[in-house]
Amino acid sequence: MEMRRKDRALGMEETIEILNKSEYGVLSTVDENSVPYGVPINFAYTDGVIYFHCAKDVGHKLSNIKQNGNACFTVVNDVCLLPSTFSTKYSSAILFGTISSVEDDKEKRKGLEALIKKLAPDYMESGLKYIANSMDDTTVLKMEVKEMTGKAKK
Template structure:
């Protein structure tokens, strides 16, 4: 990382991953072309859990070719136009994306994150959509975090 003064680690990375509303999944296809898509996710037990339509779509086509992925979460941001800058926090992780070994647990974790007030209805929804739903895990190999949380004055 070029700006070591902005590097974050440990609990700060965990916090950003836990509170993030969505992440951007990047894959590469057999044609060598990159592909990125925003997705809902949950960070649980050191893993990224994702859901999608079962067995269809470009991201799944790409990971069947190459399971190496990059996942980016951007936390809080504040644009500071008068300072020509932005306050931000972000996490980038790379790793392998594979089908979940426990689809039910992953879906419940997603339900608890996004719809915790509707768990009973959510469980019914999970059962109704079970065959149409794919669940995947990203096993991180490298995680980096970066933040700029205080404003610097412009030297212009």
């Protein structure tokens, strides 16, 4: 779908910057009855892929992904209400792609390391130990990005 407010469109570099500074976003999927489901989740973006992690227990998110891998991921930063003009300052990114479970141990480790590097960079050493001890109990998901747009009102 084409962006309505093209005057607010951001370039790819700025859009990736938004992803890199965001701690979490909303992952949206649909179930077998086409009912949408959005869940806030932390993530790491690297090499055109978004990595997520979750427990192995199958819940709403994993059930939806298993039956339909199409997903949308949205992040918003720098939000500032401007009540006097009835507006909002913001920057955002919306990504569309296909999401799947990572089965390859090497890629699974890559995704988990990307998450630690982004979310807990001061704890890399203990994070790597944590990965070694809990990787088998963790599901790593990846979203292969097919389309990405950024938008801002400054």
